[in-house]
Amino acid sequence: MDRLDVDDATWTGISPRYVWPEVVGWLVTGLLVAAATIPLWFLDAWQWRLITVALVVATLVTCAFVPRRVRSIRYQLREDDLLLRKGILFLRFVAVPYGRMQLIDINRGPVVRALGLSDLKFVTAAAASAVTIPGVPEAEAEALRDRLVELAESRRAGL
Numbered sequence: 001m002d003r004l005d006v007d008d009a010t011w012t013g014i015s016p017r018y019v020w021p022e023v024v025g026w027l028v029t030g031l032l033v034a035a036a037t038i039p040l041w042f043l044d045a046w047q048w049r050l051i052t053v054a055l056v057v058a059t060l061v062t063c064a065f066v067p068r069r070v071r072s073i074r075y076q077l078r079e080d081d082l083l084l085r086k087g088i089l090f091l092r093f094v095a096v097p098y099g100r101m102q103l104i105d106i107n108r109g110p111v112v113r114a115l116g117l118s119d120l121k122f123v124t125a126a127a128a129s130a131v132t133i134p135g136v137p138e139a140e141a142e143a144l145r146d147r148l149v150e151l152a153e154s155r156r157a158g159l
Helices: 016-036 038-043 046-071 110-114 138-157
Strands: 074-077 081-086 092-097 103-107 117-123 131-137
Touching (some): 103 138, 131 138
Antiparallel strands (some): 074 081, 081 092, 103 117, 117 131
């Protein structure tokens, strides 16, 4: 297998609409945690209010970076494997060989489904090796699943 040469490859990005499920998830989580600190205000110390404000600010800052994080998620179909790239500061590359794919699952949660998107999950023989491509448009996800199943079957047959 050749060295991971990512500069000359054509990457496919996920849908920009995937920003909304991510923002909603971060806002709900952050604001619920901040709301859980409100009963501490009755201890009559200003530090407890400061903790609540800090949690709200941290949630808003995290939400501000969501669009950039979503734009960083890209994938490409190479000759022998699917390559997934994620991350801004900590860049992560995951290569999933077609011959090792055992299950290709399409998930559609309520918010993602309302936006016409899907999450593709690839499972290999290793239990901890599940890879997910989030925010793929529904029609593209189904076409990609069919293509990957075809590639996986042909690669396994060649083993």
